[in-house]
Amino acid sequence: MTDAIATYDSAVDAPRDHHPVYDYDSGPPVDRGKFAIWLFLATEIMFFTGLIGTYLVIRTGAPSWPNPEHRLAIGVTALNTFVLIVSSWTVVRGLQAIEKDDKGGLVKWLGLSILLGSTFVGIQAYEYLELIHAGALPNQDLFWTTFYTMTGFHGLHVIVGVIWLFCIWVGAVRGTYSAHNYLRVELAGLYWHFVDLVWVLLFTLVYLM
Amino acid sequence: MSEHEHPTFNANKIMITLMVLTAIEVAWGSLVPYDWKFALWGGLLAFAMWKGILIFMYFMHMKFEGWICKALIAPTPILIAVVFFALLPDIALNDRLIHEVGDQLDPVDGTIVEIGYGSRAVNPAAHK
Numbered sequence: 155m156t157d158a159i160a161t162y163d164s165a166v167d168a169p170r171d172h173h174p175v176y177d178y179d180s181g182p183p184v185d186r187g188k189f190a191i192w193l194f195l196a197t198e199i200m201f202f203t204g205l206i207g208t209y210l211v212i213r214t215g216a217p218s219w220p221n222p223e224h225r226l227a228i229g230v231t232a233l234n235t236f237v238l239i240v241s242s243w244t245v246v247r248g249l250q251a252i253e254k255d256d257k258g259g260l261v262k263w264l265g266l267s268i269l270l271g272s273t274f275v276g277i278q279a280y281e282y283l284e285l286i287h288a289g290a291l292p293n294q295d296l297f298w299t300t301f302y303t304m305t306g307f308h309g310l311h312v313i314v315g316v317i318w319l320f321c322i323w324v325g326a327v328r329g330t331y332s333a334h335n336y337l338r339v340e341l342a343g344l345y346w347h348f349v350d351l352v353w354v355l356l357f358t359l360v361y362l363m
Numbered sequence: 364m365s366e367h368e369h370p371t372f373n374a375n376k377i378m379i380t381l382m383v384l385t386a387i388e389v390a391w392g393s394l395v396p397y398d399w400k401f402a403l404w405g406g407l408l409a410f411a412m413w414k415g416i417l418i419f420m421y422f423m424h425m426k427f428e429g430w431i432c433k434a435l436i437a438p439t440p441i442l443i444a445v446v447f448f449a450l451l452p453d454i455a456l457n458d459r460l461i462h463e464v465g466d467q468l469d470p471v472d473g474t475i476v477e478i479g480y481g482s483r484a485v486n487p488a489a490h491k
Contacts, residue, residue, distance in 0.1 A: 203443045350422070354415050
C-alpha cells in the first residue's frame with residue numbers, strides 16, 4: 155500500500171476531467187459495434203422465431219394446408235434464393251478485399267451486392283404484384299396471411315440491408331475504409347448474412363413445405 | 364478499429380455448396396409427394412438447417428468469433444425452444460380451425476369456395 159502511494163504520480167495518474175483512468179480496457183473483449191450488432195441480431199432471431207412459431211401453430215392446427223406448389227411460383231423464388239446467396243458471397247468477397255486493403259475491390263463487390271439485393275427486392279415485388287393481380291390478398295385465407303406477413307417482414311429487412319450497404323458503399327467510394335478501419339463493413343455484412351439466413355429458412359417453410 | 368484478421372476460409376466453396384443444396388432442396392420439394400410429410404419435411408428441414416449453419420458459421424464468422432459473441436447468441440436456441448414448447452398446446456389442439464385453409468365463405472351466397480393459384484378468387488356459380 156505504501157509502495158503504491160509512493161509510486162503515485164499525479165501528473166500521470168490523476169483522473170482527467172474527473173473520470174477515472176484505468177490501465178486496462180473496461181469494455182467487452184470485442185469491438186463495441188460487433189457486440190451491439192450481435193445483441194441486435196439475437197433480438198431479430200427472436201422476432202422471426204415468433205413469426206415462424208405462429209406460422210407453424212396455424213399450419214399444424216389447420217385440418218389441411220394447400221400445396222404451396224399450386225399457389226406460388228417456386229421456380230422464380232428459387233432463382234431469387236440463388237440471387238440472395240450470391241449477394242452474401244459478394245459481401246464476403248468485399249470484406250476479404252478490404253482486409254487486404256483492396257479499396258477498389260470493396261467498391262466493386264459491395265456494388266454487386268447492392269445490385270443483387272435490389273434484384274431480390276424487385277423480383278419479390280413482381281411476385282407480389284402477380285399474386286395480388288390474381289386475387290391473392292392477405293385477407294383471403296390463412297395461407298396468404300402468413301405468406302405476406304413472413305415474406306413481407308423479410309422483404310423490409312432486405313430493403314433496410316440494401317440501404318445500409320449503399321451507405322457503406324458511398325463510404326467505400328470516398329475511401330473511408332482501409333485494412334485498419336473496416337468494422338462498419340463487417341457490421342453491415344453481418345446484418346446482410348442474417349437476412350440471407352432467414353430467407354433460407356423462410357423459403358423452405360413457406361414455399362417448399 | 365477492426366484490426367483482427369479473420370481466419371481465411373474458402374468463400375467460393377461455401378457459396379457453391381449453398382447453391383447445390385438449394386438446388387437439391389427444390390428438387391426434393393418437387394419430387395417427394397406432398398402427402399409424405401415425414402420424408403418431405405424431414406429432408407427439407409435438414410437441407411435448410413445445413414445451409415443455415417454454413418451461413419452462420421462461415422459467412423457470419425461465428426466459427427472464428429470469441430466467447431462473447433457466442434455467449435450473446437447462446438440463449439436464443441433456449442428461448443426458441445421455450446417459444447415452441449409454449450406453443451405446443453395450440454399445435455396439439457388441431458380442431459381450432461374448422462374450415463380447411465384455402466377455402467373461404469363466399470360473401471354473396473355463403474358457400475365455401477376454393478381459392479387456387481392464378482384464380483380470380485370468386486365462385487363463378489355465385490355470380491351468375
